[in-house]
Amino acid sequence: MKYLAKDNSKCIQCGNCETVCSKTYFKEDNYEKSCIQINKEGDPEINVCNQCGECIDICPVVAIKRDKLGVVRIDKKICVGCFMCVGFCPQLSMRQHDDYIEPFKCIACGLCVKECPTGAIYIDEKSDDEARELKLDEVFRR
Amino acid sequence: MDIKKMRESHKLLAEYKYELGKIERGYANRTLYVNISDNTISSKPVTETMKEKFVGGKGFGLWYLWNATSPSTKWDSPENEIVIAGGPACGITQYAGTGKSLVCSISPLTGIPIDSNVGGYFGPLLKFAGWDALEVQGKADNDIIVYIDGNKGVVTIEEAPLEAVDGHILGEQLTEMYADNEDDKRNVAVVTAGTGAEHTRMGLLNFSFYDPRRKTTRLKQAGRGGIGTVFRNKKIKALVVKFSNVKGNLNNAYDQSIINKTGIKYHKEIHDLDHLQNNMRKIGTANIIEVMDEYDLLPVMNFQYGSHPDTEKIKSTVFIEKYITQGVQDGCWYGCSMACAKAADNFTLKTGPYKGQKVTVDGPEYENAAGLGSNCGIFDPAAILELNFYCDTYGIDTISFGTATAFAMECYGRAIINKEATGGLELNFGNFETAVELLHQMSRGEGFGTVIGQGVHRMKKMFVEKYGADADFLFDIGMEQKGLEYSEYVSKESLAQQGGYGFTNKGPQHDEAWLIFMDMVNNQLPTFEDKAEALHYFPMFRTWFGLYGFCKLPWNDIVPEGNQYTDEPAKVPEHVQNYLDVAYGVTGKRLKVSDMIRESERVYNFQKIFNIRMGKGLRKDDKAPYRSMGPVTKEEYESRQERYDKQLKEIGYHIEGKTTEEKIAQLRKYREDQYEQLMDAVYKRRGWNSKGVPKIEYLKEIKMDLPELIEVVKDLQ
Ligand code: SF4
Ligand code: SF4
Ligand code: SF4
Numbered sequence: 032m033k034y035l036a037k038d039n040s041k042c043i044q045c046g047n048c049e050t051v052c053s054k055t056y057f058k059e060d061n062y063e064k065s066c067i068q069i070n071k072e073g074d075p076e077i078n079v080c081n082q083c084g085e086c087i088d089i090c091p092v093v094a095i096k097r098d099k100l101g102v103v104r105i106d107k108k109i110c111v112g113c114f115m116c117v118g119f120c121p122q123l124s125m126r127q128h129d130d131y132i133e134p135f136k137c138i139a140c141g142l143c144v145k146e147c148p149t150g151a152i153y154i155d156e157k158s159d160d161e162a163r164e165l166k167l168d169e170v171f172r173r
Numbered sequence: 174m175d176i177k178k179m180r181e182s183h184k185l186l187a188e189y190k191y192e193l194g195k196i197e198r199g200y201a202n203r204t205l206y207v208n209i210s211d212n213t214i215s216s217k218p219v220t221e222t223m224k225e226k227f228v229g230g231k232g233f234g235l236w237y238l239w240n241a242t243s244p245s246t247k248w249d250s251p252e253n254e255i256v257i258a259g260g261p262a263c264g265i266t267q268y269a270g271t272g273k274s275l276v277c278s279i280s281p282l283t284g285i286p287i288d289s290n291v292g293g294y295f296g297p298l299l300k301f302a303g304w305d306a307l308e309v310q311g312k313a314d315n316d317i318i319v320y321i322d323g324n325k326g327v328v329t330i331e332e333a334p335l336e337a338v339d340g341h342i343l344g345e346q347l348t349e350m351y352a353d354n355e356d357d358k359r360n361v362a363v364v365t366a367g368t369g370a371e372h373t374r375m376g377l378l379n380f381s382f383y384d385p386r387r388k389t390t391r392l393k394q395a396g397r398g399g400i401g402t403v404f405r406n407k408k409i410k411a412l413v414v415k416f417s418n419v420k421g422n423l424n425n426a427y428d429q430s431i432i433n434k435t436g437i438k439y440h441k442e443i444h445d446l447d448h449l450q451n452n453m454r455k456i457g458t459a460n461i462i463e464v465m466d467e468y469d470l471l472p473v474m475n476f477q478y479g480s481h482p483d484t485e486k487i488k489s490t491v492f493i494e495k496y497i498t499q500g501v502q503d504g505c506w507y508g509c510s511m512a513c514a515k516a517a518d519n520f521t522l523k524t525g526p527y528k529g530q531k532v533t534v535d536g537p538e539y540e541n542a543a544g545l546g547s548n549c550g551i552f553d554p555a556a557i558l559e560l561n562f563y564c565d566t567y568g569i570d571t572i573s574f575g576t577a578t579a580f581a582m583e584c585y586g587r588a589i590i591n592k593e594a595t596g597g598l599e600l601n602f603g604n605f606e607t608a609v610e611l612l613h614q615m616s617r618g619e620g621f622g623t624v625i626g627q628g629v630h631r632m633k634k635m636f637v638e639k640y641g642a643d644a645d646f647l648f649d650i651g652m653e654q655k656g657l658e659y660s661e662y663v664s665k666e667s668l669a670q671q672g673g674y675g676f677t678n679k680g681p682q683h684d685e686a687w688l689i690f691m692d693m694v695n696n697q698l699p700t701f702e703d704k705a706e707a708l709h710y711f712p713m714f715r716t717w718f719g720l721y722g723f724c725k726l727p728w729n730d731i732v733p734e735g736n737q738y739t740d741e742p743a744k745v746p747e748h749v750q751n752y753l754d755v756a757y758g759v760t761g762k763r764l765k766v767s768d769m770i771r772e773s774e775r776v777y778n779f780q781k782i783f784n785i786r787m788g789k790g791l792r793k794d795d796k797a798p799y800r801s802m803g804p805v806t807k808e809e810y811e812s813r814q815e816r817y818d819k820q821l822k823e824i825g826y827h828i829e830g831k832t833t834e835e836k837i838a839q840l841r842k843y844r845e846d847q848y849e850q851l852m853d854a855v856y857k858r859r860g861w862n863s864k865g866v867p868k869i870e871y872l873k874e875i876k877m878d879l880p881e882l883i884e885v886v887k888d889l890q
Contacts, residue, residue, distance in 0.1 A: 088500060089510075112266050115502075132422045165501065
């Protein structure tokens with residue numbers, strides 16, 4: 032499955048990735064509206080969804096699904112804005128901003144990769160075995 | 174059965190079109206009135222006075238019920254109503270436990286108002302459809318459903334002859350009937366009772382929600398007080414609401430941001446702490462089965478004992494490992510990260526009309542495991558699940574059924590009633606086959622099941638009159654008060670909890686106060702004044718949930734880190750603040766804790782005076798069965814002899830050479846006297862006189878001196 036991989040040691044905290052992400056999806060240069068977020072103080076830490084899929088099982092309306100490429104996506108038409116996925120993301124990478132009633136997250140589009148001057152972020156593949164969501168058919172023993 | 178055929182056989186009795194409204198700060202500002210006698214439907218405005226005095230939810234329900242009924246109204250009088258109301262916070266999706274409906278009616282068990290708090294999607298969808306409450310009055314000639322289409326703005330009353338009555342089937346049928354497709358099913362919510370509700374006084378209401386993973390209609394219960402009986406007596410088969418565009422901001426909150434922040438903070442807390450604390454996400458309220466046993470609080474064999482070696486077989490981990498599906502989102506409304514609405518999937522039924530079928534059992538909640546299990550001496554998890562399933566689908570309250578069956582089992586064991594009385598049923602403790610047969614009899618309307626279905630209060634009378642039973646003894650062991658069966662906790666060693674049960678408005682249900690740990694385990698309430706303070710604060714605090722549409726469980730079934738270091742851990746101060754923040758976020762009202770208590774005091778005292786108006790709200794009605802206070806029988810005393818002997822010594826009674834009977838009598842004198850003293854202290858703290866009547870000056874102080882209330886209490890001052 033496809034995901035945005037990272038190497039904290041290469042990050043120089045320039046914030047280019049945040050700018051391109053928030054501008055692309057929310058037409059605004061605002062790191063609070065960026066799916067990828069870089070801490071502003073201390074050693075660099077890149078916070079972004081690793082597509083683990085834990086949020087899939089949390090959603091009460093099944094608005095979160097994994098697409099064909101393995102990317103975890105929210106269907107905002109279905110979402111009822113409960114923000115449980117935000118509270119339950121083990122990476123704290125599911126985002127919420129008060130201007131919107133749905134959460135948002137990295138979809139591994141890779142636009143930020145192009146803007147990163149040091150190659151600290153890159154699109155990569157990992158094994159499907161790393162998907163953490165339940166297999167519902169097995170759960171209910173249908 | 175073909176859904177299309179069912180729908181085609183509906184006969185339209187009334188249709189009402191309305192403008193789709195807009196919710197402002199949690200209020201739709203109008204309520205829906207449906208009369209099924211003359212088939213009229215109308216809209217009523219929500220006044221500022223209603224909001225100020227009654228807030229919403231249970232407050233609105235009681236207010237409408239008061240206006241609809243008179244002192245002579247009986248549960249089956251046409252003017253009795255069923256009122257369902259959510260409250261201003263109902264339908265928020267960001268905080269856990271914000272989808273509750275409060276249901277009010279005059280109870281067939283107690284003859285006074287009952288209120289029951291229930292999840293499922295009906296309350297929120299009703300509000301989004303444009304209504305803060307639904308009032309149903311009258312009686313239909315034939316089975317009807319009321320359908321509210323919140324997308325189109327149409328309400329109809331329709332005769333519905335072909336659908337099933339049992340909750341689990343009817344819920345599926347109507348969800349299927351009114352949803353456009355699979356994805357639309359979660360936008361339909363159904364209220365049903367069941368066949369057992371028709372033949373007993375302990376009928377419940379099932380509130381549905383569609384589970385998109387299990388692809389089945391789940392049921393939550395408005396269990397207490399027999400509202401399902403009223404429902405079927407009115408010939409209502411179901412109430413259905415549909416609303417298809419749920420989003421997180423439909424309440425048009427005053428400040429959505431504070432709700433978001435508070436909600437996410439709470440979700441994180443559940444994520445981080447639940448598995449270290451109560452495992453609510455794994456097993457729901459049933460997590461406490463073994464805890465109650467450990468503290469001698471689990472009712473065993475009609476509340477005679479508080480623990481049993483066989484509890485091992487029904488402890489929560491057994492259900493987790495063997496029966497309850499793990500890991501799926503089990504909230505009874507969107508945004509409930511506590512997710513306690515657990516279910517056993519693919520459960521094969523062994524008895525009854527659905528024998529052999531694989532079903533989803535909604536439960537077990539603690540009360541079911543204790544009431545249907547240990548209290549009836551049944552220590553078999555599969556038996557508990559089967560009883561749980563049939564109670565729900567037949568529309569029978571698990572608590573009243575458990576407590577009433579336990580009472581009958583004890584009477585049978587003591588030869589107060591025999592096989593002739595039970596119609597040949599072997600009614601001994603532990604007999605699952607008999608217990609489940611009683612339920613099937615309730616569904617069919619025959620046999621001893623229908624006797625148990627009358628509840629403990631009426632059984633006592635019948636056993637005295639028909640079988641010459643000793644009335645005093647039955648009063649001691651029959652665990653009911655005001656006509657309602659006790660819920661499933663042994664209160665013998667906690668005086669505060671005896672009051673927590675005994676001084677309730679609707680009857681002995683623990684939703685007003687659960688003080689056993691504070692009182693008995695942690696000894697935080699040493700004096701009468703301390704107990705009285707707790708018996709003021711907690712009932713008021715808990716009443717507040719029902720005014721706004723909140724669920725009580727997320728308040729203290731998990732606590733924030735560091736809660737034990739706060740001034741008052743039992744109150745969970747950080748969570749109280751969460752509620753004040755969320756209520757502010759929705760309504761724009763900045764309340765302090767004292768304001769919150771005041772809002773509840775108004776409605777609480779209104780309900781109290783309502784009881785008095787109905788002839789049951791005075792001191793004598795707060796008298797409690799001695800089994801709730803101490804050992805009635807020799808076996809009970811001797812099973813915990815050390816404890817009771819110790820207490821007798823502490824109060825200066827010389828136990829040497831005394832028989833058990835003498836000791837029981839002495840202990841009883843002491844404990845009953847304590848209960849009376851507690852009553853005095855609590856009444857005083859609550860602003861009531863020694864008769865249990867709210868004082869007029871107090872009603873003035875809380876701004877609840879409405880002329881119609883003064884009229885009821887003025888001669889009782
Ligand atoms: S948002 Fe969080 S929980 Fe969801 S896939 Fe990404 S890292 Fe996992
Ligand atoms: S916020 Fe939306 S996507 Fe996230 S869990 Fe709630 S409904 Fe699902
Ligand atoms: S805690 Fe349980 S009962 Fe309360 S709202 Fe959540 S799922 Fe429903």
